[in-house]
Amino acid sequence: MQCDRCQSMIEPGEEKSLNARVPCEEKSRMIQLTNPMEIFKLLDRSNCRKCHELTCLAFAAAVFKGQRQLMECPHLESQDLESHAGKSEGRVTNEQEMEFMIGELKNRLASVDLRAAAPKLGGSFSESKLTIKILGKNFSVDSKGGITTDIHIHPWVMIPVLNHIIQSKGTPVSGEWVPLRELKNGKTWYRLFEQRCEKPLKWVADMHTDLFEDILRVFNGKPVEKHYGSDFSLLLRPLPKVPILICYSKAEDGLESNLNVFFDSTAEDHLTIESIFYLGVGLAGMFKKIALRHSFQ
Numbered sequence: 001m002q003c004d005r006c007q008s009m010i011e012p013g014e015e016k017s018l019n020a021r022v023p024c025e026e027k028s029r030m031i032q033l034t035n036p037m038e039i040f041k042l043l044d045r046s047n048c049r050k051c052h053e054l055t056c057l058a059f060a061a062a063v064f065k066g067q068r069q070l071m072e073c074p075h076l077e078s079q080d081l082e083s084h085a086g087k088s089e090g091r092v093t094n095e096q097e098m099e100f101m102i103g104e105l106k107n108r109l110a111s112v113d114l115r116a117a118a119p120k121l122g123g124s125f126s127e128s129k130l131t132i133k134i135l136g137k138n139f140s141v142d143s144k145g146g147i148t149t150d151i152h153i154h155p156w157v158m159i160p161v162l163n164h165i166i167q168s169k170g171t172p173v174s175g176e177w178v179p180l181r182e183l184k185n186g187k188t189w190y191r192l193f194e195q196r197c198e199k200p201l202k203w204v205a206d207m208h209t210d211l212f213e214d215i216l217r218v219f220n221g222k223p224v225e226k227h228y229g230s231d232f233s234l235l236l237r238p239l240p241k242v243p244i245l246i247c248y249s250k251a252e253d254g255l256e257s258n259l260n261v262f263f264d265s266t267a268e269d270h271l272t273i274e275s276i277f278y279l280g281v282g283l284a285g286m287f288k289k290i291a292l293r294h295s296f297q
């Protein structure tokens with residue numbers, strides 16, 4: 001069988017494959033869409049992961065950035081691809097990507113029964129608002145995506161919070177602490193997590209040890225029995241059912257300092273591994289910002 005545009009050959013049995021659906025270069029160009037939301041709207045939104053991205057949102061953002069091609073989603077029909085054929089703008093900043101994701105998550109709140117979600121999330125429901133504690137402070141949201149909160153939340157934390165409200169299974173916390181790499185899907189994220197979360201947190205703890213402890217306490221961190229011989233271990237609750245344990249050991253006798261972050265073994269019942277990663281990185285970013293602000297005062 002031959003493509004009627006570029007005359008390239010389509011192998012027998014390949015008629016239903018990606019190549020056959022979009023056989024020629026002309027059809028496979030990037031899409032002409034001006035923001036990731038438009039791309040997302042074209043998708044199946046099932047988060048089936050057949051494109052090897054964790055979510056349809058992540059796939060839409062990657063397409064917009066020019067890192068992936070729309071035709072890589074096997075659920076799209078060739079007419080969808082053809083009607084959007086052209087050249088992508090392919091430029092999006094991290095901030096735009098975050099904004100897009102937050103906007104989309106707020107839209108999805110419309111289909112969540114917030115009253116029913118409240119007990120599952122360890123929160124409360126009143127005056128059409130679900131309220132949960134984020135780092136010990138109130139965070140309220142309504143089904144139109146309106147948010148009121150006592151703290152300024154980093155967008156990297158806001159995304160996991162909204163995801164949590166939308167998709168948590170409500171499983172009780174197990175009390176068993178594990179590093180990210182021991183969560184079911186944690187292996188592929190662990191190295192990046194070390195770089196983007198544990199390393200910046202260790203920098204804050206090394207450079208501003210007392211301040212670091214103070215910051216954790218301001219965000220309602222509770223000291224717990226010292227784990228693995230650490231100098232201090234603090235329990236934070238960025239989400240009521242997704243606690244985080246931060247263990248820090250100071251440098252001593254020629255040994256480097258050490259900082260490890262642990263999650264409850266049920267963390268993936270409440271958040272995708274991608275959101276767990278965002279949560280850790282967001283917290284590290286928030287604490288680093290606070291530490292830098294203090295060091296210049």
Ligand code: SF4
Nearest residue numbers: 044048049051056073
């Ligand atoms: S394959 Fe398509 S529907 Fe499935 S997660 Fe990827 S973008 Fe979403």
